[in-house]
Amino acid sequence: MTDKPRVLDLFSGAGGIAEGFRSAGFQIVGGIDSWAPAVETFSANFPEAVGIEADLRKVTAADVTAEIDGKIDIIVGGPSCQGFSTSGGLSRATGRDSSDPRNKLFLNYVDLVEDLEPSWIVFENVPGLLLYDQGRVALEIVAAFREIGYSLLPVILLAADYGVPQLRRRLFFIGNRTGSEVSFPEPTHGNANLWADYALPFAHLSRLGHGKSHDVAQHVSFADACSDLPILGEGESLDGVAYRTRAMTAYQRLMRKGSKTVGQHTAADLPALDRLAAQTLAPGQNWRDIPIDDLPDRFKKIRRYDATTLLKRLRPDAPAYTITTKFNEATTGAFIHPSQPRTLSLREAARLQSFPDRFAFSGSVSQVRHQIGNAVPPLLAQAIAEAIYPQAMQDCFARKVEPIRDRLMIQPSLTDGDILRLRAPRRPAAGVPAELVA
Numbered sequence: 001m002t003d004k005p006r007v008l009d010l011f012s013g014a015g016g017i018a019e020g021f022r023s024a025g026f027q028i029v030g031g032i033d034s035w036a037p038a039v040e041t042f043s044a045n046f047p048e049a050v051g052i053e054a055d056l057r058k059v060t061a062a063d064v065t066a067e068i069d070g071k072i073d074i075i076v077g078g079p080s081c082q083g084f085s086t087s088g089g090l091s092r093a094t095g096r097d098s099s100d101p102r103n104k105l106f107l108n109y110v111d112l113v114e115d116l117e118p119s120w121i122v123f124e125n126v127p128g129l130l131l132y133d134q135g136r137v138a139l140e141i142v143a144a145f146r147e148i149g150y151s152l153l154p155v156i157l158l159a160a161d162y163g164v165p166q167l168r169r170r171l172f173f174i175g176n177r178t179g180s181e182v183s184f185p186e187p188t189h190g191n192a193n194l195w196a197d198y199a200l201p202f203a204h205l206s207r208l209g210h211g212k213s214h215d216v217a218q219h220v221s222f223a224d225a226c227s228d229l230p231i232l233g234e235g236e237s238l239d240g241v242a243y244r245t246r247a248m249t250a251y252q253r254l255m256r257k258g259s260k261t262v263g264q265h266t267a268a269d270l271p272a273l274d275r276l277a278a279q280t281l282a283p284g285q286n287w288r289d290i291p292i293d294d295l296p297d298r299f300k301k302i303r304r305y306d307a308t309t310l311l312k313r314l315r316p317d318a319p320a321y322t323i324t325t326k327f328n329e330a331t332t333g334a335f336i337h338p339s340q341p342r343t344l345s346l347r348e349a350a351r352l353q354s355f356p357d358r359f360a361f362s363g364s365v366s367q368v369r370h371q372i373g374n375a376v377p378p379l380l381a382q383a384i385a386e387a388i389y390p391q392a393m394q395d396c397f398a399r400k401v402e403p404i405r406d407r408l409m410i411q412p413s414l415t416d417g418d419i420l421r422l423r424a425p426r427r428p429a430a431g432v433p434a435e436l437v438a
């Protein structure tokens with residue numbers, strides 16, 4: 001049987017979520033984004049799907065069905081909710097405020113879901129959303145979907161827990177309109193000393209990542225991910241060249257599948273301060289290890305124990321920190337290569353985001369950087385996709401398939417208080433509803 005649940009990716013970017021869902025056995029039928037370089041990348045890497053360049057404030061279900069034949073089983077992706085108006089502007093019951101331009105993207109998204117009627121939704125956002133207005137924004141999002149028949153649950157996942165060599169956390173609302181249980185992927189990787197070794201914001205929002213609850217592999221490190229890539233100088237670019245070594249780790253083997261050469265291995269030119277840091281710091285050191293007289297005044301105002309990832313050199317034996325859209329700039333984050341005097345190349349950043357080497361990005365260097373930094377790591381998306389796969393197959397094709405990974409099953413009928421506390425789900429005993437941790 002070749003039945004595959006059909007996925008539409010909204011705000012698709014380059015297609016990080018889509019890549020993960022495809023690897024998990026879903027069929028990507030379309031991606032919509034308003035930014036031409038991202039749509040070009042999506043279209044090139046998903047020839048089986050329709051890439052649509054359009055503003056999602058204006059797209060209607062009729063526009064989608066005019067371009068994409070057949071039903072849509074799953075909608076993935078979501079608008080950035082950072083600018084949401086929180087004064088009762090999202091749910092119909094509390095008075096939807098579609099005149100507020102900040103709400104327009106989200107409300108049109110809800111309309112699209114209502115009209116296209118996918119069985120499942122995976123809606124991605126930044127973890128800080130759970131803090132906005134003491135959680136009210138998150139609850140309004142849940143309420144807005146409830147009104148159109150969907151039960152969604154939020155969870156913050158740490159990408160490193162799913163084999164991504166990066167300490168990046170993302171918030172996902174996952175749910176359906178079928179009444180099926182919602183499942184979250186169990187971590188496959190961990191680090192029992194995570195919170196001792198790293199200063200991560202919002203640590204209290206995620207109890208995952210400890211690797212204590214069951215046997216997991218160690219988090220994948222920078223060296224595990226990138227040690228086979230050619231040595232590169234500041235401002236240099238290599239494309240279509242041979243790998244430096246054979247694949248040394250399982251991660252490198254995975255990244256090299258379908259690729260014979262290294263592409264887009266491009267490092268930025270550095271300003272003087274970034275160069276000084278890249279040439280002198282030891283792995284794990286940061287701006288505090290640079291002589292105070294060499295630092296510009298703005299650094300002198302930072303307290304010495306704050307902003308510990310600025311001008312930081314990555315450690316080879318640990319995962320990277322969050323890859324942003326500015327990983328060329330050492331002064332904005334932990335982006336200095338562990339041993340080479342430069343910031344991360346495009347290919348290294350793509351690897352740290354778990355994009356396979358065969359995935360080529362379209363656009364200028366800066367546009368590619370934005371697509372990479374904006375993406376959901378494909379391996380994280382794959383974990384989510386695999387977790388919901390059995391229910392999706394049941395809901396879409398009435399087919400029973402065995403789970404392909406360990407999952408945390410959650411009943412979708414939860415109270416608002418339970419929903420906010422779900423950010424820290426505990427592993428339930430078999431057959432027992434998930435226990436919620438305050």
Ligand SMILES: C[S@@+](CC[C@H](N)C(=O)[O-])C[C@H]1O[C@@H](n2cnc3c(N)ncnc32)[C@H](O)[C@@H]1O
Binds near residue numbers: 375
């Ligand atoms: C965080 S990125 C999405 C990344 C994607 N989920 C991935 O995994 O690669 C957000 C995307 O939303 C797109 N976007 C922002 N406003 C939009 C709008 N009004 N209509 C369509 N796309 C929009 C941006 O161009 C950007 O590519």
